[in-house]
Amino acid sequence: MIGGMSALIFLAVTTPMTDLFLVMRRCGIPEPVLDLAMMIYRAIFLILDQLVQTYQAQRMRLGYSSFGESIRSLSTLCGSVFIGSWIAGEDLVRAMDARCSAGRFAMPGDVQPVRAGPVLAVSAFLMVSAVLVAITGSVTVI
C-alpha cells in the first residue's frame, strides 16, 4: 500500500493534472469519464475557494472559540459550501449552454516533446529507488 501511495504522490507532485488528462485520453480512457474528470478537477478549486472564504468569515467572528462552537460552525460550513457548490454547478450548466454546449471538450493536440534530460533523471531516480527497495526488502523496522 505504501508503494502505491508513493507512486501516486510522486505522479501528483511532478506532473500537471492537465498533462495527465492528455495521456489518459491517449491510453483510451472513455471521453465521458475524462470530461467528467476535467470538470471535477476545475470544480475542486472553486469549492476550495469558497470553503476558505466561509471558514475565514467564521474564524473572524470567533466561530471556533470553543468545542461546541466548532461543531456548530463546522456544520454550517458544510451546509453553506454544499449549497454554494450546488448553485455554482447550476451556473456552470448555464455557462455551458450559453456557449452551445454539446458536451464535448477539446484537447490541445500539441504535446510537449519528450526530452532526454528529464527522461534520464526520472529513470535514474527510479533505478536508485528500485535498488534501495531490493537492498532493504529484507530489513524489518518494526
Add this chain to the structure above:
Amino acid sequence: MGSIILEARDVRYRYPRGMEAIRGISFHVRRGEKVALVGPNGAGKSTLLLMFNGMIRPDSGMLLFDNEPLAYDRDSLRRLRRRVGFVFQNPDRQIIAPTVWQDVAFGPTNLGLSEEQVRAAVEAALGAVGLAGFGRRPPHQLSSGEKKRVAMAGVLAMDPDLLVLDEPTNNLDPAGSEDIMELLDELGEKGKTIFISTHDVELAYPWADRVILLRAGEILQEDSPEVAFGDPDLVRRARLSVPALLELHRELERRGLSSPGRRPRTVLDLVRSVEQATRGGGARPPCGAIHVCNVDVTGREALARWLSAHDGISIGAMGTRAKQRAAGDGLPLDFSYGVIDKCILKALNGRSSLILTVGGMVAQVEQRVARFREESGAAIEVRRVEGA
C-alpha cells in the same frame, strides 16, 4: 447606421414566486452600436440580458434577433447562441475547463469545427484579448482581469455578431477596467455590436453610443449619454450619479467659464469648451506633434534609436498588440486608454507624444486628429515614425 440586430417588443418577465422583474420593455439595437444598459442593483439588468440569448424566455412580448422572432427549440437556440456571445459577470462561473486553451476551445469544439479550425479560432481569440501564450495555464492561477479576458476569449472564439457583457468591469481594478473597455472599443472597431450592463456611470459615459437607463424593470430614458445622464432629476431617480465631467461642465457654464451648448463627452471636449469661453479664439501657443508608430513594421532597435533622439516624450499604446510590444520592449507607457484624446491634449499644450499601434489603427489616428484639426483649427501635426 446599420440595420437593426436586436429588438425587444413589450417584454415582460416574472420570476417564479417573485415580483415582476421586467415590466414591459421595448428597444432596439443597431448593428455596430455600443449600448450601455445602466441601472442600480436589482433593476433587472441581468435578467434582461439573459433574454438576449434565450437563457430566459419572457412571459409575454417578443424578442427579435436579425428581425427574426426568437424560437426556443434546441436547434434555434444553438444557432442563436453562436451569434450572441454572452460574458457572465463572474468569470469563475463561466470558465469550465482545467486549462485556458481548453476553455476557449469549448465553444468552437461544440460547434463541430475541425481540429484545425478550432486551433485557429483559439489562437485568434487569445491573441485578441492579449493572452497569447497563456493556453496551458490553469484558470485558478490567473488574476481577475486575466480570468475576465479568458471568459471573453471563450466567447470571441465563436465569432459572435453581438457581444453581451454583464457588468464587464465588476471586480476589476481601474487599470483593468480601462483595459477591458479599450478591448471593447477595439472589438467595436472590428464591427461587433456590443451591449453591456453596468452601474459604473463614469465608465459608460465616454464609452457608449447610446445609454438605456433602467429602473425597477422599466426603461426610464434611452438616449445618447450626454442627454441621458444630463438630467439630474432622472439620474437621481435611477439611483445613479451625474458623471463628474458633466457636473463640472455645468458649474463652469454657469460661471461663464465654459462655452454653453454641446455637452462634453471627454476631458478633451471640456478643455476645448473652457478654452473657447476663456481665450475667445485668441492666439494659442504652437501645438506639439503626435508621432504614430506601427510596431509591426518598426523593429526594436529602430524604435529605441528614435526614442533616444526624442528624450522624455510621452508614450501611449493603442490596442492589445501594441501594449504587449511596449511591455516586451520595457517601454514605460504614459497612456493606455483614450490615447488619441490624451495625446491631442498634450499637443494643445505644446508637447509632443508618441502613439504605438498596429496596422489599420495608424490611419484611424490620422483621421481622428484631422477631424479635430478641422473642428478646432489647432495645427496639430501627425507624423509617422518609419521603420528604418
